[in-house]
Amino acid sequence: MTAVSLRDVSKVFNQGRPDEVTALSDIDLNIGDGQFVSLIGPSGCGKSTLLRLIADLIPATAGVVEVAGKSATQARLDQEYGIAFQQAGLFEWRTVQRNVELPLELRGASRAERKARATEMLALVGLADFAGHYPAQLSGGMQQRVAIARALAVHPPLLLMDEPFGALDEMTRERLQSELLAICAKTGTSTVFVTHSISEAVFLSDKVVVMTPRPGRITATIDIDLPSRDDAARQSPAYFEAITSVRQALRGSSPAAATP
Numbered sequence: 001m002t003a004v005s006l007r008d009v010s011k012v013f014n015q016g017r018p019d020e021v022t023a024l025s026d027i028d029l030n031i032g033d034g035q036f037v038s039l040i041g042p043s044g045c046g047k048s049t050l051l052r053l054i055a056d057l058i059p060a061t062a063g064v065v066e067v068a069g070k071s072a073t074q075a076r077l078d079q080e081y082g083i084a085f086q087q088a089g090l091f092e093w094r095t096v097q098r099n100v101e102l103p104l105e106l107r108g109a110s111r112a113e114r115k116a117r118a119t120e121m122l123a124l125v126g127l128a129d130f131a132g133h134y135p136a137q138l139s140g141g142m143q144q145r146v147a148i149a150r151a152l153a154v155h156p157p158l159l160l161m162d163e164p165f166g167a168l169d170e171m172t173r174e175r176l177q178s179e180l181l182a183i184c185a186k187t188g189t190s191t192v193f194v195t196h197s198i199s200e201a202v203f204l205s206d207k208v209v210v211m212t213p214r215p216g217r218i219t220a221t222i223d224i225d226l227p228s229r230d231d232a233a234r235q236s237p238a239y240f241e242a243i244t245s246v247r248q249a250l251r252g253s254s255p256a257a258a259t260p
């Protein structure tokens with residue numbers, strides 16, 4: 001089945017006003033079940049807007065957005081996806097455990113079910129021993145792992161992530177990338193991942209979608225085929241070749257490259 005499908009989608013902000021912005025134009029994108037897809041492109045090319053359309057946080061101006069074969073609105077109501085942003089966005093006054101329980105509370109899950117699921121998710125992200133801590137007592141990387149656990153707590157088939165590792169140091173980032181891949185493989189979750197990092201996109205993805213600004217469009221879709229997704233993969237010729245392909249696609253799409 002198709003996890004996400006966008007057909008001929010556009011998004012115009014402030015339509016009809018002097019400050020009108022066409023953030024996205026002619027977007028066609030299909031993401032298969034279990035696929036990991038990254039969106040990459042220069043600032044302002046509409047990556048976050050695309051993610052927000054899929055999440056039904058904002059409506060499309062034209063075109064069709066479907067998640068798990070349903071309208072984006074229905075998919076949101078059915079909690080078909082979890083979201084994690086650059087800021088972990090945890091509630092400071094709730095313990096780690098109770099942060100992860102939140103989406104289950106919103107769904108009306110029983111106390112026992114919430115506790116069991118949160119415990120399972122915290123074990124999955126390696127934070128079983130921190131359930132009783134408060135967010136301020138955790139490092140940035142640990143807070144991101146709590147945010148991922150929370151996003152996955154309702155076992156959504158789809159995970160939407162907007163630069164979740166952007167604020168982390170390189171070593172923590174690489175470790176969380178590997179952990180995320182392991183979690184997605186274990187749970188069969190499809191993922192849409194926004195990043196500014198070419199190497200991050202290549203390491204994580206089955207498919208890298210390259211976007212260009214003004215108006216935001218998709219200019220290339222690059223399939224990534226690495227022999228493995230472990231640390232050795234970061235040294236493989238296939239990894240460096242894929243990085244070059246994405247870099248070239250980005251150069252081709254940058255305004256500077258169009259200047260004679």
Ligand SMILES: Nc1ncnc2c1ncn2[C@@H]1O[C@H](COP(=O)(O)OP(=O)(O)OP(=O)(O)O)[C@@H](O)[C@H]1O
Nearest residue numbers: 013014021023041042043044045046047048049050
């Ligand atoms: N709520 C809004 N109202 C008006 N314009 C908006 C709004 N949200 C985004 N835009 C505009 O839409 C365009 C795309 O923005 P978006 O945040 O999706 O880009 P991005 O690729 O995620 O950028 P970055 O990499 O800097 O995060 C930009 O020109 C932005 O100014």
